Amino acid sequence: MEEIRDNLEARIIEAKREGWLGEVEGLQVSLTGAKDKIAQVDAALQRPASAIALGMPTFTSLAGRTTSTSLPD
Numbered sequence: 001m002e003e004i005r006d007n008l009e010a011r012i013i014e015a016k017r018e019g020w021l022g023e024v025e026g027l028q029v030s031l032t033g034a035k036d037k038i039a040q041v042d043a044a045l046q047r048p049a050s051a052i053a054l055g056m057p058t059f060t061s062l063a064g065r066t067t068s069t070s071l072p073d
Helices: 002-018 021-046 059-063
Strands: none
Touching: 002 021
16 A cells, blocks of 8 residues: 555656646546555454453253243143
């Protein structure tokens, strides 16, 4: 992603030098998106991984789900 960002910056410089104003605008939009994505990845990497406790069912909660059927006499 950083290579894409660097490439976009180089292309923006070239487009400005050549006077391609429409191209500059489109490249800047792409550059903003690339920078946002890099920031998201960095934030995700810095966020500590935490386990989520799902809990263990108890016997009483399982027993309440059973059904009993009686056999006919």
